[in-house]
Amino acid sequence: MDALFKLTDDWQELLRHPTLVPFGMGRIGRRVLPSLRKEFDIPFLIDNRHAGEEIAGLPVVSLADALQRMERCRAKIVVTTMKGAYEEMAEELRAAGLEEFRDFCIFERFAEEWHLRWKNECVLAKIDTVITSRCTLQCKNCNMFIPYAKETGDFPFERLKENFDTFFDSVNFVYEYTLLGGEPFLHTELGRILRYLMERYGERIGRINLISNGTVVPNDALLSFMKQHDMTVHISDYTSTVDYKKRLAAVEQALAAHDIEYYVIPNNVWKDVVYPRDTYRAADPAEHMRICGHSTHSVDDGKLYWCDPAFAAECFTGFPSRPDDFLDLRENQRVNDKYQASLQIFRYLLGDVNERGCMSICERCAGIGRDNNIIVKAGVQVGKEDDPIDVR
Ligand code: SF4
Known part of the structure; x- marks a missing residue:
């Protein structure tokens, strides 16, 4: 065995x-x-x-x-x-x-x-896909490095469609498919994206979640569609740092009016992952990744990344990932039979990502594990005082 x-x-x-x-x-x-x-x-x-x-x-x-x-x-x-x-x-x-x-x-x-x-089925508990790098906030310590993106924009529908198709060529079922950004409600084709996912893969997705910062009120048609398909919205609440309480209340009111399940999660503190500042080097990157625990798992362009920041560092800041940092789902399917391909996905998601035992970005990202004590206020905007709470 x-x-x-x-x-x-x-x-x-x-x-x-x-x-x-x-x-x-x-x-x-x-x-x-x-x-x-x-x-x-x-x-x-x-x-x-x-x-x-x-x-x-x-x-x-x-x-x-x-x-x-x-x-x-x-x-x-x-x-x-x-x-x-x-x-x-x-x-x-x-x-x-x-x-x-x-x-x-x-x-x-x-x-x-x-x-x-x-x-003999490839079933995942969860997967994330970023659909836009546009955001209404510019958080200095954003885990997705949005303020440091070389350019920002919505991911084109065709790219997302191909990504979903490639993902579901390998995966039978996923309990939770989460779309995030940036701010996903800014995507001008969000309705089309959700409709495609539900019409094509609705039977193979337990639930679709959207992660929002609660600054954008979705329109009625979108909300009705989301309700019809039991989607959930997770709102990261940065109002302790950024003043948008009224807007957040309007978002909550719209979600409640459509009886959409949503959670508001107060985000008062974050860990500063340091990257893209070039001042962190992990002493033992494999051990550092093991204890980080940022096991969000991201898929984009048919590539599976163990955590969302690994995807974001490569996509938004041009971090030079090595080919064995991610799992290429197309190649995995080409060279393996169904069982072996699923086993590779299982192995990767367990954290056994490659022979080095970590993704390259873990050498420069301080992560969110117990070996990172740099706690900062969440949601501090670029250009504002960082106000560190406890710096090692
Ligand atoms: S340390 Fe590695 S696993 Fe943890 S958040 Fe950073 S890139 Fe991801």
Whole structure:
């Protein structure tokens, strides 16, 4: 068996008895639940904070209650959360006598490993695509390096269409497809892009998300289409630094009027990744990438990048990526059969990106891991005081 695989063989039983219990009903859990329910029987949900409630018609129970119920039905648990929060939840499960990869695992691994091993399908938990480098803000410490782009503009529809086609030539299903920028609501052809994705690949996408800064009010036709297809908007709120509270309220009002699911996430602090300033060098780039955890995964022009900043550094600032920094999906498909091509994608997304163990940009990007203590105010605009909070 490939050493990349961790799930015990009895996870295969899910093919015959597809009962699964999600643990964690935060944003990720709620977003992926509808897709999980199409494939698996979900008797209840686990979330200590929401125990006693119902979510999507399913009872939510505490972990202690769940363990009692599971004495009768020994279902596998998928922890639907971000990598950062996973360790704490995994500890709780271990303390209750459960074993990682035998009894539970994080959602991303489950989605990718289980479908590959037992269904020969390439299924991803998530993918991002940048659709524009135009933005209403010019944040000095933007992780996508937008203010440092040599030129800005919307990605042409034809380029995006080809990218989606190439991606779905390799990938059977993705639970969450996120479009971002810049500010994605600035793209003059956003409606056409979303329509293409839904008409062509709607059955193979669990949910489409858009990441916005809440400065652009989408028009009614676009909002109606988004509602019709259950899209979600994530709003990064920079109003603690930039004065646009009224505009943000108007955006929220428009989304609420169309009953669109949205989250407003206050962004008060960021880590300064230093790049494109040329003052950071990682002592051990492979270890630095491993602990960074910016596992956003981006696809553009048929190239898969482990994190969004790696894509952005190359695309917007001309960073000279090496050919083994990204996975060329067309080439991967040309030289491999379906299973091997999917395995390469799985390997890459696990962080096993190449023989050096890291992307070249990780040598110059300070990342967002625990080895970067440079905390700055989020949303500070180019030309304004940076006001560092804690500089190492
Ligand atoms: S250190 Fe590497 S993995 Fe982390 S954000 Fe930077 S480029 Fe991405």
